[in-house]
Amino acid sequence: MRTFRRAGIAAVVAGLAIAVSATPAPAAASVRSVTVSTAGVSRPGVATVTPVSGSLHPLHVSGVYVGGVSSGGYMATQLQVAYSHLIKGAAIFAAGPYYCAQNNADQAIYACGENIWPDDLSLLESDASLWASYGWIDPTSHLSGQKVWIYHGTNDSTVAGSLTSDLASFYRHFGASVTSVTGPAGHAWVTPYGPGACSVTASPFLNACGTDPEGTFLADLFGSVSAPNTGALTGTLTRFTQSTYAVGGSAAALSLGSAGFVYTPAACAAGTSCRLMVALHGCAQAYDTVGTAFVDDANLNQYADTNQMIVLYPQATPSAVNPYGCWDWWGYLGGTNYPIQGGAQIETIMNEVHALGG
Numbered sequence: 001m002r003t004f005r006r007a008g009i010a011a012v013v014a015g016l017a018i019a020v021s022a023t024p025a026p027a028a029a030s031v032r033s034v035t036v037s038t039a040g041v042s043r044p045g046v047a048t049v050t051p052v053s054g055s056l057h058p059l060h061v062s063g064v065y066v067g068g069v070s071s072g073g074y075m076a077t078q079l080q081v082a083y084s085h086l087i088k089g090a091a092i093f094a095a096g097p098y099y100c101a102q103n104n105a106d107q108a109i110y111a112c113g114e115n116i117w118p119d120d121l122s123l124l125e126s127d128a129s130l131w132a133s134y135g136w137i138d139p140t141s142h143l144s145g146q147k148v149w150i151y152h153g154t155n156d157s158t159v160a161g162s163l164t165s166d167l168a169s170f171y172r173h174f175g176a177s178v179t180s181v182t183g184p185a186g187h188a189w190v191t192p193y194g195p196g197a198c199s200v201t202a203s204p205f206l207n208a209c210g211t212d213p214e215g216t217f218l219a220d221l222f223g224s225v226s227a228p229n230t231g232a233l234t235g236t237l238t239r240f241t242q243s244t245y246a247v248g249g250s251a252a253a254l255s256l257g258s259a260g261f262v263y264t265p266a267a268c269a270a271g272t273s274c275r276l277m278v279a280l281h282g283c284a285q286a287y288d289t290v291g292t293a294f295v296d297d298a299n300l301n302q303y304a305d306t307n308q309m310i311v312l313y314p315q316a317t318p319s320a321v322n323p324y325g326c327w328d329w330w331g332y333l334g335g336t337n338y339p340i341q342g343g344a345q346i347e348t349i350m351n352e353v354h355a356l357g358g
Contacts, residue, residue, distance in 0.1 A: 046193035047232050048296045051239040051261060056355035059264070059310060060273040064358040065221055067091040067300075069189040069205070071316075072280030074100070074112075074329035075346075077167070078339045079278065081128060082346055084142035086358065087278075091149040091217035093189050094156060094282075096163035097170040099124050099339050101330035108330040113159045121166045125173050136340040144175030149217040153185030153207075155199040179220050185209050189282070191299040204293040205285050214299040218307065222275065228302035235265040235305055237295070242315065245351035247344045254333065254344045255322040257288050257315030260352065263301045264310050274308040276358045278349065281315070283326035288317045310356060314349050 064087050068076035073095025080087045081098050100119050101108035111117040132140045148171045152164045168178045183190060187201035190213045196202055198209035219225040242251035242260045251258055268274035281294040295301075300311045318325040321332045328338045328345050337343045 044192060044230070046297055047230075047302070048292070049233045049235065049237045049263075049301070051237045051292070053240075054238040055240050055244065056238075056262060056352060058355070058357040059268055059276075060271060061276045061310070061357040062273045063088050064276045064278065064353060065089045065091075066278040066280065067093075067217070068095070068280030068282070068327075069093040069285070070095055070187075070282035071326035071329055072282050072285075075280050075327035075349075076278075078329065078343070079346060079349060080146075080148075081140075081143070082137045082339065082341050082343070083350060084138045084140070084146070086353075089147040089149075089221040091151075091213075091221065092164075092167065093151045093213075094153065094159065094164065094187065095167060096159070097121055097124050097166045099127055100163070100166075103331040103336050103338070105330050105332070112163060112330075115159070115162055119163065119166055121169060125170060128170075128174070131340060136337075136342075138341075140174045143171065146171075146176045147179070147221045148176045149179045149181065149220045151181045151183065151185075151190065151213060151217075153183055153187065153190070155184055155186045156188075156201065158187045158201060179217075181213070181216070183209055183211060183213075189285075189294070189298060191297055193297040193299055195293075195297065203284060204290040204297075205282055206293060206297045212299070214303055218303055218309075222307070225303065226306045228299070229305035230302065233301055233305060235263055235301065236269065237301070238262050238264065242348070242352075245355060246348045247351075251348070252317070252319070254348060255316055255319040255325075255328070256345065256348060257286055257317040257325075259287060260315050261287070261292070261295050261313040262310065262356065263295070263304055263313070265305050265308065267308055268310050272308055274310050276310045276312060276353065276356060277304075278312045278314065278353065280327060281313070283316075283324040286317055286325040287315045289325055312352060312356060314352060316345075 066076040073092040077098045080090045096112045100112040111119045131137045186199045188205040188207035194206035194208040196207040316325050
């Protein structure tokens with residue numbers, strides 16, 4: 001893998017960490033662009049379930065998908081590209097293309113945030129092809145035909161507007177079927193249960209825009225989706241120890257939280273074949289920072305109850321090299337393998353996926 005100059009990790013600002021956004025991809029055979037507006041609907045109350053301590057157990061998993069926002073969006077793409085034989089689709093809020101930071105914190109800020117520097121999209125595409133030929137990631141041919149849903153918030157000024165467009169272009173280059181959605185959100189995961197107003201950029205970075213992106217992207221990824229459970233949740237939220245699955249045996253050493261979470265609907269626990277969604281928070285959005293806000297408000301548990309879907313919520317955490325609790329999408333752990341098979345955080349998440357039967 002190409003080696004790049006490492007810059008001071010402390011230079012990565014909190015605003016960049018939580019989310020990244022850009023303009024929608026241009027129209028093409030495999031890209032559908034949609035513009036949505038705020039409907040002015042009041043935010044409904046969210047039903048939550050108290051976590052219980054436990055461990056991960058094999059379930060009947062029929063397919064694995066991934067979703068994420070900002071640093072979680074970058075990690076979602078890393079997971080999908082590295083393990084595209086297993087991960088069949090992705091929903092990404094506010095992130096740029098695969099390997100955008102190129103193992104360089106300055107590149108993360110100035111190319112993948114402010115876009116003062118170019119993000120070198122053609123180089124990123126070439127790197128992915130080269131690494132697939134080396135066996136460092138799965139063959140990129142697996143991406144062909146996969147569903148990818150990408151959201152850009154027009155009030156997100158943290159990251160320049162070309163980046164989600166380049167993310168869509170990256171996937172399109174390898175034959176993925178991309179849906180690019182534009183809405184009025186700020187720097188956030190958009191959900192009907194978000195405590196934040198649509199256009200703001202503020203903790204916990206969960207914004208209500210009078211829309212239901214989760215229903216939209218799940219329908220896109222799965223082909224169809226049933227209406228969510230808007231009453232009391234009927235599944236179980238399990239809090240598990242991440243060190244059990246961490247590469248090297250220590251979650252803290254990898255800037256991962258001591259606890260992760262998984263929501264399991266009753267039908268899935270009883271043996272029904274279910275899809276698995278890996279949901280990745282952004283920076284300043286992990287359990288150790290905002291509690292279960294992302295787990296509770298992301299509007300995934302509600303759809304899980306009615307759509308035979310398990311939701312895995314891995315957790316990063318703040319640390320000396322990662323003060324805002326971001327996922328490692330620029331190399332802060334010190335290695336160059338963070339975006340490929342063998343990357344410590346990627347493998348930890350995959351260990352959790354495998355423990356659930358994925």
